[in-house]
Amino acid sequence: MTRSPADPGPDETLRWADWDETVLEPGEEPAHDGLPAERADREALLDQRLVHGLLTMLQDSREAREARVRRIVAAIPARADRRRALARPWVALAAAAVILVALALVFGPRSMDRLQVEAMLREVAEHSFPAASAREFLLTVRMVQPDGTERQTGRHVFVCGGHGRFRAELDGEIVGRQTLGSDGETVWRESHTEPPERISAPLRDARRVLGGVLPDGGFFGCGHLEVGRLLERLPGAEQLEYAGTEVLDEGGPELVRLEGEGLFTVGEGGIEHAVVLVDEERELVEQVELRIRAPDGSRCFVFVFREQSPRPVDPAFFARPW
Amino acid sequence: MDSRELFEILVRENQGLVRAFLLSAVRDAAVADDLLQEAFLIAWKNLDRYDRSLPFGPWVRGIAAKLVLTERRRYARSKVYFVDEEAIRHLERGNDDVHALAGDTLDEKLAALRTCMDGLTDYQRTTIRLHYEDGLQCKDIAPRLGLGLESVKKHLQRGRAALMRCIRGRLREQGVGAGEAHFRGAES
Numbered sequence: 280m281t282r283s284p285a286d287p288g289p290d291e292t293l294r295w296a297d298w299d300e301t302v303l304e305p306g307e308e309p310a311h312d313g314l315p316a317e318r319a320d321r322e323a324l325l326d327q328r329l330v331h332g333l334l335t336m337l338q339d340s341r342e343a344r345e346a347r348v349r350r351i352v353a354a355i356p357a358r359a360d361r362r363r364a365l366a367r368p369w370v371a372l373a374a375a376a377v378i379l380v381a382l383a384l385v386f387g388p389r390s391m392d393r394l395q396v397e398a399m400l401r402e403v404a405e406h407s408f409p410a411a412s413a414r415e416f417l418l419t420v421r422m423v424q425p426d427g428t429e430r431q432t433g434r435h436v437f438v439c440g441g442h443g444r445f446r447a448e449l450d451g452e453i454v455g456r457q458t459l460g461s462d463g464e465t466v467w468r469e470s471h472t473e474p475p476e477r478i479s480a481p482l483r484d485a486r487r488v489l490g491g492v493l494p495d496g497g498f499f500g501c502g503h504l505e506v507g508r509l510l511e512r513l514p515g516a517e518q519l520e521y522a523g524t525e526v527l528d529e530g531g532p533e534l535v536r537l538e539g540e541g542l543f544t545v546g547e548g549g550i551e552h553a554v555v556l557v558d559e560e561r562e563l564v565e566q567v568e569l570r571i572r573a574p575d576g577s578r579c580f581v582f583v584f585r586e587q588s589p590r591p592v593d594p595a596f597f598a599r600p601w
Numbered sequence: 602m603d604s605r606e607l608f609e610i611l612v613r614e615n616q617g618l619v620r621a622f623l624l625s626a627v628r629d630a631a632v633a634d635d636l637l638q639e640a641f642l643i644a645w646k647n648l649d650r651y652d653r654s655l656p657f658g659p660w661v662r663g664i665a666a667k668l669v670l671t672e673r674r675r676y677a678r679s680k681v682y683f684v685d686e687e688a689i690r691h692l693e694r695g696n697d698d699v700h701a702l703a704g705d706t707l708d709e710k711l712a713a714l715r716t717c718m719d720g721l722t723d724y725q726r727t728t729i730r731l732h733y734e735d736g737l738q739c740k741d742i743a744p745r746l747g748l749g750l751e752s753v754k755k756h757l758q759r760g761r762a763a764l765m766r767c768i769r770g771r772l773r774e775q776g777v778g779a780g781e782a783h784f785r786g787a788e789s
Contacts (some may be wrong), residue, residue, distance in 0.1 A: 287750075293755060293758055293759075296754070296755070296758060299754075300628055302739055302754040302757055302758065304738050304739065304740055305738070309664060313685070314685070314687075314688060321687075321688075321691075321763065322691060324764065325625075325688055325691045325692060325695070326695065326761075326765045327758060327761050327762065327765075328625040328626070328688075328692065329625050329692055329695040329696070329765065330761040330762075330764050330765050331624065331625060331627030331761065332620075332621040332623070332624035332626075332692075332712075333625075333699065334623060334729065334733040334761070334764075335621070335624045335630070335709070335733060336617055336618075336620050336624055337711060337714070337733070338623035338733050338734055338736075339620075344616070344617070346618060347616060347637070347638075348609065348613050349635065350638060351612050351616065351637070351638050351641045351642070352605070352608070352609045352612060354638055354641075354642055355605065355608065355641075355645045386781070394752045395713075427685075438777045446631050519646055520643075520647060520650070521643060522643060522667070522668075522670075522671070523639050523642065523643055536672065538647060538667070540667075554671075601604060
């Protein structure tokens with residue numbers, strides 16, 4: 280039987296058609312999310328998108344094309360501004376150090392060089408903190424689900440007072456709710472359970488007090504942010520590339536965005552993706568977002584470190600509460 | 602001629618194919634144009650990392666691909682419909698193949714696509730023209746051609762598939778290895 284020219288033909292060769300968003304009417308949602316399971320269908324669908332992109336681009340008028348070129352060129356800053364952020368050593372150092380904190384938190388200091396980490400902590404404690412202010416960091420942890428969506432599993436606040444002083448408010452699925460800290464001489468931990476579990480010890484026994492809560496004794500004494508030598512210990516930090524600017528909070532400063540892929544590998548895991556947001560005016564790493572996969576490749580988490588406003592150092596804040 | 606003027610020439614020569622890639626990868630044309638501008642801005646700021654022995658267009662396209670994936674991660678839970686990493690790689694390879702078509706300019710490269718239009722059925726060609734040249738939605742095309750909505754969509758899809766096959770043929774005639782490797786899977 281001869282097919283009419285108006286008949287588009289049998290459906291079986293268009294198994295991917297329900298996924299094709301390019302033929303939807305405005306406001307219409309596709310019947311399926313993502314891509315079809317069969318590879319051949321996926322590729323046929325993507326070929327549709329490829330041709331769709333070419334055909335759409337082909338309709339560009341000369342005027343529209345010129346306007347677009349002018350818009351792009353007008354957005355280009357003076358050459359002197361290019362990669363200004365990356366040209367400043369402190370940015371790369373600070374970014375590397377924050378990434379290091381995340382690595383140690385996830386994999387433990389063993390993933391790098393423990394002696395180096397401990398030396399760094401001493402150095403930071405002695406030199407890096409202005410006596411009058413403490414730095415506060417908010418860490419949110421999201422677990423990546425099998426379908427790619429993310430679920431928040433933890434929200435932790437760290438306050439670093441320098442000279443060994445720190446305080447952490449932990450609230451997460453793994454660590455539960457607890458507060459821990461040190462005034463530089465005594466390290467302590469208190470769970471938010473009924474009755475509360477309380478433990479304290481001299482700082483030299485920090486590992487015993489904090490073990491099981493933070494990796495390898497919880498060296499989260501903070502302040503790793505200025506440790507330059509560690510950059511050399513962290514392969515990949517120098518691979519961060521300028522990736523535009525963005526504003527985190529409405530009315531807030533424009534932040535420089537640095538990005539990198541595959542910065543650090545541990546077994547089948549490591550840092551899959553890193554985004555560092557830098558406030559150039561204040562010379563501060565404002566936020567670091569790391570997508571980290573566990574060494575066995577099984578689980579993947581997104582860690583977001585965000586620096587909060589500095590706060591005055593109050594010795595009582597870091598002291599054992601009981 | 603200063604570096605800015607030279608860069609403007611590079612933008613003029615390469616924005617078309619990078620934009621085609623973004624229009625393939627992103628549902629919303631306005632978002633694609635924003636990403637296009639951002640990709641060239643990043644290229645400008647990273648010019649000293651550009652390997653001048655390689656073509657400029659695919660380098661910027663690579664930056665654009667990273668931007669798409671970043672946007673996708675950022676909006677993963679809000680259904681903004683950016684394609685995933687596997688899809689991006691496929692689209693990048695396809696874009697590379699178009700880049701490899703014979704011709705010094707994009708217009709010359711795309712002459713093949715225009716010629717391929719002649720090989721479509723009348724319904725496929727008319728549907729594609731009404732949709733892309735006249736900007737009509739499928740539901741507006743259907744009454745004009747006296748067809749049902751689904752038939753219009755299928756003519757459009759089959760027409761695009763035929764164009765893709767035609768481009769593959771051109772690449773084979775040119776002996777473009779990458780194109781053959783890329784398209785072999787799609788044909789099986």
